[in-house]
Amino acid sequence: MKTEFPKAYEPILAEDKWYPLWLENKIFAADNKSEKEAYSILMPPPNVTGILHFGHVLNSTLQDIYIRWKRMQGYEVCWFPGMDHAGIATQARVEKELKTTENLTRYDLGRDKFVDKVWEWKEKYGGIIFNQLQKLGISTDWDRTMFTMDEAPSNAVKEVFIRLFDEGLIYKGKRIINWSPSAQTALSDEEVDFKEIQEKLYTLRYYFEDSDEYLQVATVRTETIFGDIAVAVNPEDERYKHLIGKHVLVPIVGRKVPVIPDVHADPAFGTGCVKITPAHDPNDFLVGQRHNLEIINTINPDATLNENAGEFAGLDRFDARKKVTKKLEELNLIEKAEDYAHNVGISQRGGEPIEPLLSDQWFVNMKPLAAKALEVVQNQEIHFHPNHWIKTYEHWMNNIKDWCISRQLWWGHQIPVYYTEDGQFTAAIDETHAREKLGLSADVKLRQEEDVLDTWFSSWLWPMSTMGWMSDHNTETTDDLNKFLPTDLLVTGPDIIFFWVARMIMATEKFKGEIPFKDVYFTSMIRDGQGRKLSKSLGNSPDPLNIIAKYGTDAVRFTMIFLAPLGQDVRMDVDVDAQDIPSMEIGRNFANKIWNAGRFLNMKYEQAVENNGDNSDVVIDDSNLTTSDKWIRSRYNTTIQKLNNALTEFKVTEYSKILYDFIWRDFCDWYVEIVKIQFNDADSNKQVAIAKFAIDIYEGILRMLHPVMPFITEELWHLLTGKDDNETISTQSTPVPVDTYINIAIEEKLELLQNIVEEIRKLRSSTSIPPSKKLPVAIAIKDANIRTVFDEAKNVIAGMAKCSEITIAESVEKPESSLSSVIREIEIFVSLGDAIDLDQEKERLQKEIARLEGNIRGCEKKLSNERFVSNAPADVVAYEREKLASMKESLTKVKDNLSSL
RNA sequence: GGGCGAGUAGCUCAGUUGGUCUAGAGCACCUGCCUUACAAGCAGGGGGUCGGGAGUUCGACUCUCUCCUCGCCCACCA
Numbered sequence: 001m002k003t004e005f006p007k008a009y010e011p012i013l014a015e016d017k018w019y020p021l022w023l024e025n026k027i028f029a030a031d032n033k034s035e036k037e038a039y040s041i042l043m044p045p046p047n048v049t050g051i052l053h054f055g056h057v058l059n060s061t062l063q064d065i066y067i068r069w070k071r072m073q074g075y076e077v078c079w080f081p082g083m084d085h086a087g088i089a090t091q092a093r094v095e096k097e098l099k100t101t102e103n104l105t106r107y108d109l110g111r112d113k114f115v116d117k118v119w120e121w122k123e124k125y126g127g128i129i130f131n132q133l134q135k136l137g138i139s140t141d142w143d144r145t146m147f148t149m150d151e152a153p154s155n156a157v158k159e160v161f162i163r164l165f166d167e168g169l170i171y172k173g174k175r176i177i178n179w180s181p182s183a184q185t186a187l188s189d190e191e192v193d194f195k196e197i198q199e200k201l202y203t204l205r206y207y208f209e210d211s212d213e214y215l216q217v218a219t220v221r222t223e224t225i226f227g228d229i230a231v232a233v234n235p236e237d238e239r240y241k242h243l244i245g246k247h248v249l250v251p252i253v254g255r256k257v258p259v260i261p262d263v264h265a266d267p268a269f270g271t272g273c274v275k276i277t278p279a280h281d282p283n284d285f286l287v288g289q290r291h292n293l294e295i296i297n298t299i300n301p302d303a304t305l306n307e308n309a310g311e312f313a314g315l316d317r318f319d320a321r322k323k324v325t326k327k328l329e330e331l332n333l334i335e336k337a338e339d340y341a342h343n344v345g346i347s348q349r350g351g352e353p354i355e356p357l358l359s360d361q362w363f364v365n366m367k368p369l370a371a372k373a374l375e376v377v378q379n380q381e382i383h384f385h386p387n388h389w390i391k392t393y394e395h396w397m398n399n400i401k402d403w404c405i406s407r408q409l410w411w412g413h414q415i416p417v418y419y420t421e422d423g424q425f426t427a428a429i430d431e432t433h434a435r436e437k438l439g440l441s442a443d444v445k446l447r448q449e450e451d452v453l454d455t456w457f458s459s460w461l462w463p464m465s466t467m468g469w470m471s472d473h474n475t476e477t478t479d480d481l482n483k484f485l486p487t488d489l490l491v492t493g494p495d496i497i498f499f500w501v502a503r504m505i506m507a508t509e510k511f512k513g514e515i516p517f518k519d520v521y522f523t524s525m526i527r528d529g530q531g532r533k534l535s536k537s538l539g540n541s542p543d544p545l546n547i548i549a550k551y552g553t554d555a556v557r558f559t560m561i562f563l564a565p566l567g568q569d570v571r572m573d574v575d576v577d578a579q580d581i582p583s584m585e586i587g588r589n590f591a592n593k594i595w596n597a598g599r600f601l602n603m604k605y606e607q608a609v610e611n612n613g614d615n616s617d618v619v620i621d622d623s624n625l626t627t628s629d630k631w632i633r634s635r636y637n638t639t640i641q642k643l644n645n646a647l648t649e650f651k652v653t654e655y656s657k658i659l660y661d662f663i664w665r666d667f668c669d670w671y672v673e674i675v676k677i678q679f680n681d682a683d684s685n686k687q688v689a690i691a692k693f694a695i696d697i698y699e700g701i702l703r704m705l706h707p708v709m710p711f712i713t714e715e716l717w718h719l720l721t722g723k724d725d726n727e728t729i730s731t732q733s734t735p736v737p738v739d740t741y742i743n744i745a746i747e748e749k750l751e752l753l754q755n756i757v758e759e760i761r762k763l764r765s766s767t768s769i770p771p772s773k774k775l776p777v778a779i780a781i782k783d784a785n786i787r788t789v790f791d792e793a794k795n796v797i798a799g800m801a802k803c804s805e806i807t808i809a810e811s812v813e814k815p816e817s818s819l820s821s822v823i824r825e826i827e828i829f830v831s832l833g834d835a836i837d838l839d840q841e842k843e844r845l846q847k848e849i850a851r852l853e854g855n856i857r858g859c860e861k862k863l864s865n866e867r868f869v870s871n872a873p874a875d876v877v878a879y880e881r882e883k884l885a886s887m888k889e890s891l892t893k894v895k896d897n898l899s900s901l
Numbered sequence: 902g903g904g905c906g907a908g909u910a911g912c913u914c915a916g917u918u919g920g921u922c923u924a925g926a927g928c929a930c931c932u933g934c935c936u937u938a939c940a941a942g943c944a945g946g947g948g949g950u951c952g953g954g955a956g957u958u959c960g961a962c963u964c965u966c967u968c969c970u971c972g973c974c975c976a977c978c979a
Contacts, residue, residue, distance in 0.1 A: 005938095005939085007939080008939080008941075009941095067921095098933080103966095141963065181943060194976095194977085201979085203962090217978090217979080218977060220978060221979090230959095232948075232979095264979085265979085266978085269978075269979065270979070273979090274979045275979075276979095277979095281979080283977095284979085295978075331942065335946075342977095342979090343977075343978070387904090388905060388906075389905085391904065392904075392905070392975080393903065395904070395974090395975070396974095396975080397902090399975085399976090407934085427920080449915095494974085495973095497973090497974095505953095525973085528910090529913095531972080532973090543951080562927090564920070565914075565915085567906080568906080568907075568914090569907095569972080569973090570913090571912090571914095573912090573913095582928090583913080583926085583927095583928080584926085585941070586927070589939095589941045589942090590941090591941090592939065592942090593938090593939065593941080593942085594941035595938085595939080596938040596941095596942085597938065597939080598938085599938050599939080600938030600939080601938085602938095603937095604938090624922085653915090656914090657915075657926080657927095660926095660927090661917075661926080667940045668939085669943085676938095714936065758944095758945090759951060761944060762944095762945065762946090763947065764945090765932085765933075765945045765946080766943095766945090767946070770933090770934090771933065771934055771943095771944070771945095772934085772936070801937090851923085854923090855923070858923095862959080862960080865957095865959055865960090866959085867959040868959040868960070869959080871958085871959050871960090872960075872961080873920080873922070876920050876921090876960095879920085879921060880920090882921095882923095
């Protein structure tokens with residue numbers, strides 16, 4: 001029966017068919033009790049608000065390649081999927097929706113009802129990205145999908161908080177933190193980006209009491225003068241030394257403040273005098289602590305000025321700045337105003353300038369956690385790819401600061417701290433335990449801390465909590481933890497090396513005494529044709545699903561890998577209007593090439609069976625293989641080795657390029673063409689064997705290719721093997737290289753044969769003879785070994801190079817009216833008859849003579865250099881000698897050919 | 902200011918420990934081909950003083966120094 005084999009690969013059919021079958025047959029399900037060696041990956045949990053972008057495509061494809069490759073190698077594979085509750089982003093999203101649909105704020109609803117709303121939202125929209133990820137064909141164990149707010153990981157979060165609290169590593173403190181006025185919450189240092197902004201730098205006059213004399217003090221933020229408590233000068237600054245201890249009046253406010261000595265004042269900057277506002281500047285806060293200064297808070301959490309700002313109270317900080325500046329002008333208290341470019345901290349979340357704000361927050365003392373985490377990376381227990389990220393990691397670890405973990409949000413893990421009315425507090429899993437810890441009776445009223453934890457506080461436990469650690473406050477170990485921790489690979493962007501990678505290492509070392517993963521693969525950044533990062537706000541990011549619909553999942557996966565070298569950004573031309581990325585043609589064309597090769601081999605096989613019956617028991621062994629067959633078998637096995645090495649070394653782009661070159665060049669361009677010729681030449685009873693041999697290699701190609709192109713390989717594998725739909729290539733073994741099949745000598749001989757074929761084509765193409773016209777060709781080969789191979793492959797050469805007849809001999813007389821060429825001492829003659837253009841041929845040969853003479857001169861010069869001959873390795877010298885002799889021999893032949901014209 | 906990465910054909914990039922490199926591939930370009938697997942294809946071709954300079958070496962795209970350009974990260978600017 002004929003196999004139904006469409007002319008072109010139609011991705012959508014394969015994708016829609018196989019993914020549901022894989023799920024149904026539980027191909028991706030992991031067994032933590034399996035005897036097989038484990039291989040596991042944690043998916044970086046996408047945000048619950050997230051939608052698929054090309055970063056996910058690259059990242060997921062990389063993970064899937066390793067997961068599928070290891071699965072085929074016989075490992076017990078587990079890919080843990082998960083989703084992140086993304087505190088600020090999600091809360092903001094739901095608040096916005098609440099506003100537009102019901103015109104309500106979260107305060108209108110109250111905490112409990114608002115949190116219920118977020119859960120509702122999550123149930124409705126939260127899974128979108130998982131459906132999108134499934135379109136990528138990724139083989140995660142979906143049954144293990146976990147959400148950071150689920151009960152099990154939430155319990156782990158509580159447990160860790162309590163342990164760190166009890167150990168004194170979590171503490172509450174009044175500090176200057178990064179405040180996001182739009183989100184009304186504190187942010188960690190890592191959540192603040194610095195941007196250069198043009199503003200005015202005002203130099204203000206701080207008059208001495210009862211004097212016309214004044215100090216010049218520069219500031220951008222005139223609205224902060226209400227919090228001024230001192231003016232600092234550098235203790236070494238000769239200009240001001242004598243003024244230390246005197247007092248000046250804060251403009252407008254009129255408050256008498258001291259001139260104090262502090263190194264914070266840089267004599268080289270501005271006037272060398274700096275106003276000190278401890279409540280609104282981190283450095284000023286430190287100055288304040290050193291000099292025991294009062295702290296006057298003048299800004300509200302919503303970034304309006306408070307009652308300490310007098311007539312300016314209630315104004316927004318930026319509005320207030322304008323009005324205060326105007327007033328200062330009116331009072332003639334501004335010495336000068338200059339344009340000034342400086343860096344301003346911007347909230348990664350809201351995009352507005354952060355406000356340094358003094359408030360009570362919770363912190364983790366990170367120093368004690370960093371030492372071990374630094375060690376395991378430095379001693380290569382954990383490998384970074386590319387390796388150079390170690391330096392960035394070391395720098396951060398060595399300068400680690402306390403982590404501000406409290407957020408003034410409602411969506412997140414509420415901090416498990418309980419307060420009594422008289423201010424005692426402790427961390428506990430619930431009120432009962434808290435009372436116990438504080439030694440209180442059951443009727444004492446407690447209040448839970450209202451703040452929630454930074455989202456990353458759950459993320460850093462991910463390696464443990466996904467596997468059930470402390471899921472019930474009790475379970476230190478589980479089958480998953482025993483089997484799959486440490487995980488093998490983490491694939492993520494270098495932008496979260498501090499947010500996530502470093503902290504996972506710290507937490508897993510601290511609480512489990514293990515590394516969380518063995519290898520970390522840092523992905524490339526995807527950029528558009530102009531080098532800009534793909535982003536929603538720039539409008540240069542097409543929906544990957546549209547691209548997939550256009551080119552097919554496998555094509556997109558392959559192209560991404562093909563274009564994304566380890567450690568370097570990827571540039572792709574992007575047409576957002578057309579929702580197109582033209583370079584995806586690379587993968588699509590490749591998929592089509594693979595498809596058609598399969599279609600052709602299948603056709604030949606069926607043709608052979610039709611002609612001769614299914615004599616598939618014909619033995620295929622060295623006795624009936626041609627040199628060409630042995631060549632492709634050698635190339636195939638070499639390729640398997642190279643692929644394994646590439647993946648082992650995390651050179652995934654190389655893996656894709658090796659596949660591309662081998663399949664397209666070696667297999668399709670040469671071997672399939674050779675098969676055509678051998679098939680036609682063969683006795684009819686050998687045709688089945690010829691087709692089968694080629695199909696066997698092709699089937700191995702499919703298995704090599706499956707990790708990156710799962711759908712087309714599954715489809716073709718079934719078409720060729722006729723297996724039941726419930727079987728899958730996913731669980732077949734990866735090809736294992738057979739060393740004895742690798743034969744470099746044969747590879748070299750075939751390469752020479754290819755060169756000769758190419759040379760004949762080249763000679764032909766310089767003429768006006770139609771490509772379909774066959775011409776007589778004669779080849780002179782002195783080397784008997786090579787001649788034997790060429791003799792055997794006579795018909796192959798003839799077919800590939802369009803020869804009407806072909807003569808191969810030790811030496812041949814140059815035929816009349818022929819073009820000639822010499823390749824590695826092998827002479828080729830193509831007879832043209834009347835069509836020959838003698839002048840053109842003479843010119844060509846003269847050029848060749850000049851080229852050879854030039855090379856010979858270079859070679860001779862090298863060899864006549866005493867120091868080269870004595871210093872260079874013997875084999876290099878020998879090679880040069882051989883090359884020289886060969887070129888001289890060739891030169892003689894070309895000269896003879898010229899003179900015979 | 903500190904650190905990291907990159908500069909090779911018009912574009913995107915390979916180039917393993919310095920010597921089979923007369924520096925490769927894909928796309929783009931030019932010339933032929935609808936050769937019954939594939940025009941999403943086949944065959945052939947043009948195109949680069951490997952960012953500049955210096956050094957080490959018999960020999961440098963590859964190592965060292967230096968300069969220039971671009972990108973990223975960290976720190977910090979009253």
